[in-house]
Amino acid sequence: MPSSILESLDDVPTWAILAGGATAILFGMYLFPYLVTYSSLRDIPGPTLAKFSHVWLFKVQKSGHRSLTVDELHRKHGTFVRLQPDHISIAADAAIKPIYGHTAGLVKSKFYDSFATAARNLFNVRNKADHTRKRKMMAHGFALRTVQEFEPYMAEILQQFVKQWDRLVDEAASRNMEPSFDSLEWFNYVAFDMIGDLAFGKPFGMVEAGADIARLQDTPTSKPEYAPAVQIINRRGEIVSTLAIIPELMPWAHWIPDPFFSKGVEARANLTRIGIASVRERLTHPPTDARADLLSRLQQAKDDKGNPLGADELTAEALGLIVGGSDTTSNSSCAVMYYLTKHPDVLRRLREELAEAIPEGTEVPSWEMVKNLPYLEKVLNETHRIHSTLGQGLPREVGPSGITVCGRYFPPGVTLSVPSYTIHHDEDIWGRDAMQFNPDRWDSLTQRQKEAFIPFSVGPRACIGRNVAEMEMKLILATWANRYDTTLREELVCHEGFFRKPNSLMVSIRRRP
Known part of the structure; x- marks a missing residue:
């Protein structure tokens, strides 16, 4: 029998064999999941290619406009939009708690695998027990009382x-x-230096140098090099969030003949080298004062079994601190400058509040002066809402029991997300002026609006560094707004890797009388 089959195959044209093989592969990769595995999702609208393949979202993520593209799809199709064969975006504030809340049974999807290095950190760890262990060990270092130190x-x-x-x-x-320059660069310098000082007991020195530069090492004992950290983080954010859509491509990305991938993979490796260098520098040259920086607190932390974080874990958490503590603060600080300069009446009211709280002649206000200023709080909240630094939906995988969200059942293995940019610009939630910058809306928030405001996410996976970010942003904003007048030289244009980041913001400044 086998020989007769082989003999019969000799009579089949090569092109027919290849075509048959290709058909089988296409059926297994695209048609079978659509027709069988995720058949219950077939009625959910979305781009045709997205129903069959991950390629559509891969291309959108690479383009740098994911949040805006997904927002357009929801405005066209409504609450549910299919972004991938197994991924549904749900633009409804009623979906936030079931997907992200403390009682939600969903876990982080394989999207986060591309963010991991030698060890998982608090951000990209997917196992719930591992995350709980890490969060308990790190929570004290990010408590408000600790941050204020x-x-x-x-x-x-x-x-x-x-x-x-x-x-x-x-x-x-x-x-x-009048001097004209890119204000984003300076906000990057400030944010990087602050997280360097807080995390490792020493700033990167960017503000003093007026330049983007950081130390890199391949191993704790290798010779250090220097490279632009902001550029590295930008490229790393773009590449990992793109490869996260098809994580199977990660081992082969450096072979793809497109500089986006080759430079991105290099940036990903260089960010790891920054983490290694930062940890090494801190351990070999601790601060001369008695401060307990975040790294020292992580070294001292023990889990329930009395075990500390391992060396690879320390480096992984250092990377998380550098990225999470710099990029978001600089992006949002740049955005708030743009919106305040675009709305001089809002800036005037803020300055009136600052003038009452900050003594004349003060160059840098203290935390005590600004921490409870109500209008300052409203300005920052409105910036977080309208700019939405983290605008894309954070993907979560449905557990073995399935889940019903917004009246619809989703089976095990399906990925769900709530796009925060769309939620933050939903007229049904925020009113007809949802697309307008209006800090006064925070005077009388409804309960629904409070629950729909998710700049730091919610639930057990919410941003652990929120206290740090809010303290930094209030001090940065109060310092420049109280001391300088600004004039815009360009409109705000954003590009999205994992975060929505301004491309630049050229301004002119002058010292206020």
């Missing part, structure tokens, strides 16, 4: 920031000009 070091960096901007003003004034 870092204020003197934030103040030192902001003093350098003011010194640099005053220098730019004075140099331009000597030529009867």
Whole structure:
């Protein structure tokens, strides 16, 4: 029998064999999941290619406009949109608690695998027990009382920031000009230096140098090199969030003939090298003062069994601190400058509040001066809402029992997400002026609006660094708004990796009388 089959195959044209094989592969990869595995999702609208393949979302993520694209789809199709064969985006605030809440049974999807390095950190760990262990060990270091101990070091960096901007003003004034520059660069410098100081007991030195530079090492004992950290983080965010759509491509990405992938893979590796160098520098040259920075707190932390974090875990958490503590703060600080400069009446009201709270002649306000200012709080909340630094939906995988969300049942293995950009711009939630910057909306929030405001996510996987971010942003905003007038030289245009980041923000500044 076998020989007769082989003999019969000799009579089949090669093209027919290849076509048959290709058909079988296509059926297994695309048609079978659509017709069988995820047949219950067939009625959910979305791009045709997205129903059969991960390629559609892969291309959208790579384009840098995922949140806006998904928002357009929801405006066209409604609550449910199919982004991948196994991924449904749900644009409804009623879906937030069932998917992300403390009692939700969903887990982080394989999307997060591309963010992991030698060890998982608090952000990309998928196992619930591992996440609970890590969060318990790290929680004390991010408590508000602990974070407030870092204020003197934030103040030192902001003093350098003011010194640099005053220098730019004075140099331009000597030529009867106003200095014009990309404010995003300076917010990057400030945010990086702050997280460096808080996490490792020493700033990266970007504000003092007025340059984007960080130390890199391949191993704790190798010779250090230096490279632009902001550029590395930007490229790394773009590549990992794109490869996260098809994580099977990760081992082969450096072979793809497109600089987006080759440079992105290099950036991903270089970010790991920054983490190694930061940890190594901190361990070999601890701060001269008695401060307990975040890394030292992580070293001292023990889990329920009395075990500390391992060396690879420390490096992984260092990477999480660098990315989570720098990119979001700089992006949002840049956005708030844009919206305040675009709305001079709002900026005037903020300055009136700052003038009452900050003594005349103060270069850098203290935390005590600004922490409870109501209008400052409203301005920042409105910026988080309208800009939405984390705009894309965070994917969660449905557990073995399935789940019903917004009246619809989803079987095990399906991925669900709630797009925060769309939720933050939903007119049904925020009113007809949802697309407008209006801090006054925070005077009388409804309960629904409170629950729909998710800039730091919600539930057990919510951002652990929220206290740090809010403290930094209030101090940064109060410092520049109280001291400088700004004029916009361009509109705000954003590009999205994992975060929505301004491309730049050219401004002119002058010192206020």
